[in-house]
Amino acid sequence: MPQDSKAPTPIQIDIVSDVMCPWCIIGFRQLEQALGASGTGAFIRWHPFELNPAMPPEGQNLAEHVAEKYGATPEQSAQNRAQMKKLGEDLGIDFQFDEDSRILNTFAAHQLLGWAQEQGQQHPLKLALFQAHFTQRRDVSDIDVLVDIAGEVGLDVVQAREVLVTQSRAEQTREHQKFWTDRGISGVPSMVFEGKYLLTGAQGAQNYAQMLQKVLAECDDAAAEG
Secondary structure, three states, X not given: OOOOOOOOOOEEEEEEEOOOOHHHHHHHHHHHHHHHHHOOOEEXXXXXXXXXXXXXXXXXXXXXXXXXXXOOOHHXXXXXXXXXXXXXXXXXXXXXXXXXXXXXXXXXXXXXXXHHHHOOOHHHHHHHHHHHHHOOOOOOOOHHHHHHHHHHOOOOHHHHHHXXXXXXXXXXXXXXXXXXXXXXXXXXXXXXXXXXXXXXOXXXXXXXXXXXXXXXXXXXXXXXXX
């Protein structure tokens, strides 16, 4: 049967984020809810941002890091983790925070994600890295762990290891980070819709839905004029 109308072109959404950022996966799941409710397709690209570029290889205890960076007391830190865990449960995210949770260096993970984009597997790898860090509590700064995760989403493990060992994507990743910071991105998640509209932070499904409606309306207007 012939179709009366052509399916709309997916909306392009660029998400600048860090694997260490719980609000990044929260924001994405909220966006996912909005996309599902609206029936809108999206082409999502993830872009690198390091919340802690000077983080040493061994990482740092999460509570200690939050205390140093934000001045939070142990009680405040525990309360924040509990609130975030509850929010995660509502979005299908299993945050496994405890007193031994750590903040890790993510530069290697960003290099792997850049390579995975060229293989058409960046999105599943990004989600797998979030799950590995926040739910499975794996060390996503470790090359062996990163290679294992790459293999789990169907990437070539030999090529993945070569990318990480040789750091062949290091310079490209630094340039990619600079591209966004030069444009004023200083916090994550930062989502850019159709290259024009920026939303920062986890905005909630309703706000994302409103943005999707705005972009879709503009696309419809442009199609009508064309």
